[in-house]
Amino acid sequence: MKIGVLGGDGYCGWATALYLSAKGHDVAVVDNFVRRQWDHELGVQTLTPIRPLAERLRVWHELSGRAVELFVGDVTDYDFLSSFVTGFEPESVIHFAEQRSAPYSMIDRKHAVSTQVNNVVGTLNLLFALRELQPDCHLVKLGTMGEYGTPNIDIEEGYIRIEHNGRMDVLPFPKQPGSFYHLSKVHDSHNMMFACKIWGLRATDLNQGVVYGTVTDEVAFDEALINRFDYDEVFGTVLNRFCVQAAIGHPLTVYGQGGQTRGFLDIRDTVRCVELACMNPASRGECRVFNQFTEQFSVLQVAQLVQAAGRKLGLPVEIDHLSDPRVESEDHYYNAKHSKLIDLGLKPHYLSDSLLDSLMNIAIRYRERIDTSLFAPQVNWRNSSNERRPQIRVPETPLFAGRDT
Amino acid sequence: MKIGVLGGDGYCGWATALYLSAKGHDVAVVDNFVRRQWDHELGVQTLTPIRPLAERLRVWHELSGRAVELFVGDVTDYDFLSSFVTGFEPESVIHFAEQRSAPYSMIDRKHAVSTQVNNVVGTLNLLFALRELQPDCHLVKLGTMGEYGTPNIDIEEGYIRIEHNGRMDVLPFPKQPGSFYHLSKVHDSHNMMFACKIWGLRATDLNQGVVYGTVTDEVAFDEALINRFDYDEVFGTVLNRFCVQAAIGHPLTVYGQGGQTRGFLDIRDTVRCVELACMNPASRGECRVFNQFTEQFSVLQVAQLVQAAGRKLGLPVEIDHLSDPRVESEDHYYNAKHSKLIDLGLKPHYLSDSLLDSLMNIAIRYRERIDTSLFAPQVNWRNSSNERRPQIRVPETPLFAGRDT
Numbered sequence: 184m185k186i187g188v189l190g191g192d193g194y195c196g197w198a199t200a201l202y203l204s205a206k207g208h209d210v211a212v213v214d215n216f217v218r219r220q221w222d223h224e225l226g227v228q229t230l231t232p233i234r235p236l237a238e239r240l241r242v243w244h245e246l247s248g249r250a251v252e253l254f255v256g257d258v259t260d261y262d263f264l265s266s267f268v269t270g271f272e273p274e275s276v277i278h279f280a281e282q283r284s285a286p287y288s289m290i291d292r293k294h295a296v297s298t299q300v301n302n303v304v305g306t307l308n309l310l311f312a313l314r315e316l317q318p319d320c321h322l323v324k325l326g327t328m329g330e331y332g333t334p335n336i337d338i339e340e341g342y343i344r345i346e347h348n349g350r351m352d353v354l355p356f357p358k359q360p361g362s363f364y365h366l367s368k369v370h371d372s373h374n375m376m377f378a379c380k381i382w383g384l385r386a387t388d389l390n391q392g393v394v395y396g397t398v399t400d401e402v403a404f405d406e407a408l409i410n411r412f413d414y415d416e417v418f419g420t421v422l423n424r425f426c427v428q429a430a431i432g433h434p435l436t437v438y439g440q441g442g443q444t445r446g447f448l449d450i451r452d453t454v455r456c457v458e459l460a461c462m463n464p465a466s467r468g469e470c471r472v473f474n475q476f477t478e479q480f481s482v483l484q485v486a487q488l489v490q491a492a493g494r495k496l497g498l499p500v501e502i503d504h505l506s507d508p509r510v511e512s513e514d515h516y517y518n519a520k521h522s523k524l525i526d527l528g529l530k531p532h533y534l535s536d537s538l539l540d541s542l543m544n545i546a547i548r549y550r551e552r553i554d555t556s557l558f559a560p561q562v563n564w565r566n567s568s569n570e571r572r573p574q575i576r577v578p579e580t581p582l583f584a585g586r587d588t
Numbered sequence: 589m590k591i592g593v594l595g596g597d598g599y600c601g602w603a604t605a606l607y608l609s610a611k612g613h614d615v616a617v618v619d620n621f622v623r624r625q626w627d628h629e630l631g632v633q634t635l636t637p638i639r640p641l642a643e644r645l646r647v648w649h650e651l652s653g654r655a656v657e658l659f660v661g662d663v664t665d666y667d668f669l670s671s672f673v674t675g676f677e678p679e680s681v682i683h684f685a686e687q688r689s690a691p692y693s694m695i696d697r698k699h700a701v702s703t704q705v706n707n708v709v710g711t712l713n714l715l716f717a718l719r720e721l722q723p724d725c726h727l728v729k730l731g732t733m734g735e736y737g738t739p740n741i742d743i744e745e746g747y748i749r750i751e752h753n754g755r756m757d758v759l760p761f762p763k764q765p766g767s768f769y770h771l772s773k774v775h776d777s778h779n780m781m782f783a784c785k786i787w788g789l790r791a792t793d794l795n796q797g798v799v800y801g802t803v804t805d806e807v808a809f810d811e812a813l814i815n816r817f818d819y820d821e822v823f824g825t826v827l828n829r830f831c832v833q834a835a836i837g838h839p840l841t842v843y844g845q846g847g848q849t850r851g852f853l854d855i856r857d858t859v860r861c862v863e864l865a866c867m868n869p870a871s872r873g874e875c876r877v878f879n880q881f882t883e884q885f886s887v888l889q890v891a892q893l894v895q896a897a898g899r900k901l902g903l904p905v906e907i908d909h910l911s912d913p914r915v916e917s918e919d920h921y922y923n924a925k926h927s928k929l930i931d932l933g934l935k936p937h938y939l940s941d942s943l944l945d946s947l948m949n950i951a952i953r954y955r956e957r958i959d960t961s962l963f964a965p966q967v968n969w970r971n972s973s974n975e976r977r978p979q980i981r982v983p984e985t986p987l988f989a990g991r992d993t
Binding site: 261292295296299300303304307308311314315321334335336337343345346347348350352354355356357358359360361362366369370373374376377380381382487510516564567568577 | 653666676697700702704705708709712713716719720739740741742748750751752753755756757759760761763765766767768771774775778779781786787809919921941969972973974
């Protein structure tokens with residue numbers, strides 16, 4: 184199948200592109216490298232030293248014999264996006280090309296506006312490009328479980344049957360997103376449902392949980408293919424960050440009580456879920472929603488699992504409770520359905536000690552690259568503007584100290 | 589009360605600004621005149637010859653003795669918007685400053701994107717400006733009944749109590765908006781709910797129905813204060829358009845069967861509802877939703893009411909059923925609650941023969957300005973790009989025909 188991976192240089196996108204290429208699909212990656220630019224803006228680096236995309240793709244081609252085509256550009260630029268759709272003629276497009284960090288969107292007004300404009304306009308452009316140029320192409324869009332918030336009822340997959348005053352309808356599940364980023368995904372979801380209805384497009388909205396892990400079979404082929412591993416407070420996902428903290432004896436930074444419960448999944452399941460969605464496309468006119476996670480944990484449970492795994496490795500792991508920088512419930516009901524991808528054949532990689540070991544060992548391997556100043560939350564939801572300047576790490580003793588110059 | 593009216597040069601905004609000024613409030617109007625620019629873009633004119641805003645405000649001041657302050661600028665420009673908030677220090681801000689036409693948003697991709705970016709960014713800017721500069725100010729935001737679509741259950745005012753699998757919660761009412769414009773309002777609503785939650789802002793989202801009428805007590809003072817009366821297929825609201833059609837013997841253009849049922853209200857109720865919202869502000873942290881309409885009718889019922897009223901005036905009124913350019917249900921359940929504004933004291937002006945007479949008489953008075961080429965729908969929801977070029981009206985016999993030149 185001809186599959187376009189928008190945002191294919193990012194964390195989930197890169198793993199997905201290689202996985203699909205290895206599976207024999209004809210893959211094209213679209214990226215504008217803004218994710219790498221955000222690292223520079225924030226003064227952060229992925230734990231793992233990722234290579235430039237052109238080099239990654241060259242090495243992949245050499246090792247696997249499989250070429251992945253590259254289109255460099257911005258999906259908010261319609262001329263570029265339509266030239267990609269016309270040039271590649273994808274049968275499926277997987278849309279990862281969005282700003283995906285909640286804290287980034289909460290830094291200040293400019294970051295909130297740029298997140299929403301970037302994400303909403305990119306998705307609108309994609310909907311129009313498919314309608315105009317490739318109407319049978321299946322759009323596989325990354326949403327987030329965070330679109331639902333934490334309602335006091337079971338969370339269904341996208342739609343809920345509501346009985347009300349003696350009548351019944353199946354309606355979009357009410358959304359209570361918790362950041363300007365999560366809101367952008369809700370906006371996208373509404374735009375997609377509408378476009379499928381009026382134009383007969385086919386779409387799958389993958390409401391993904393919190394992803395952890397970094398190693399997929401393909402990126403393990405060679406050091407040059409290594410994936411991102413973000414552990415900073417802005418782009419790092421919680422389990423990855425805890426493993427890095429555990430590896431160097433830093434207390435795990437739990438926000439508040441840690442009762443915040445979320446759906447989680449291994450990145451090896453991310454890539455498989457995306458493939459399952461592609462291989463089982465939505466019907467024309469259908470906007471289907473899958474909840475893409477495999478287990479739910481509270482943040483404190485995640486911390487305790489990391490603590491236990493760390494102690495087995497002889498690491499002294501403490502848990503710190505920081506004041507929660509987010510506005511969210513720290514103790515709530517949470518029961519989100521997630522059977523549709525299982526029904527399509529997903530065999531989950533449940534969170535295991537061996538995975539935690541592997542993550543901590545990666546962290547130990549790259550410990551020289553860890554900047555502990557990136558752990559503490561600097562973006563507070565209650566502020567409308569957060570001072571978040573890059574931290575410059577300096578050695579305690581300047582290299583040239585005491586020299587006559 | 590110090591009240592800012594954003595979009596105060598528009599149809600609802602102008603009527604509201606004068607009404608509030610007449611009631612003794614200290615009113616400021618914010619506008620960038622882009623609504624007038626859209627008329628030029630589309631080659632359309634309001635039926636009524638509206639004056640430039642500066643002249644309108646000068647005449648109002650002369651006649652009423654009441655000054656309305658004017659801030660010219662764009663709410664998507666944060667520097668401008670914050671200078672208004674700082675300079676005027678409003679206690680309430682009424683936000684009409686959005687692109688408010690569904691067909692305009694459906695012309696093509698650029699109009700869809702510009703509508704969503706304009707509306708979403710303007711509202712985000714306003715939320716940030718209030719948080720940073722005037723956190724106790726009450727935001728009164730114009731939403732639309734079109735956010736709800738036409739579910740098969742009763743529509744509640746913003747929130748619905750849902751029992752599901754033995755548990756209960758009160759959640760945002762599920763939204764099924766029917767155009768990129770309506771979607772922009774849904775995006776705004778989600779952004780507002782979140783901002784109220786995290787920052788303790790106070791907001792009222794007025795989900796307004798289809799407005800009709802043009803004369804409020806204040807604009808009737810003087811010809812120079814006359815309000816807009818849009819009858820074209822892009823910005824005209826349906827009852828106003830039917831009255832213009834009836835006045836000149838043009839068949840009423842009903843889309844499809846005409847079973848599309850919507851909430852309607854007289855513009856004299858719009859201004860009163862807005863005042864009621866201002867005088868009874870939401871609490872800090874509350875994002876309250878009122879459904880702002882007084883009666884519901886199907887489009888065919890509206891046409892039949894206009895037909896009957898026209899015939900009483902001796903006008904031969906026919907009803908044409910055009911193929912529906914929109915993607916919408918032409919026959920559906922509709923029962924939307926609208927008691928909260930009544931509870932606050934609204935005394936509705938129900939649709940009456942005298943109102944219809946008055947509208948048709950206005951149309952007769954300005955019949956020379958009616959361009960019948962503007963009645964036919966030129967924007968089809970099923971297309972992703974609609975050719976909509978301004979029509980140039982030419983007299984049947986050129987003025988200079990036959991002259992030697």
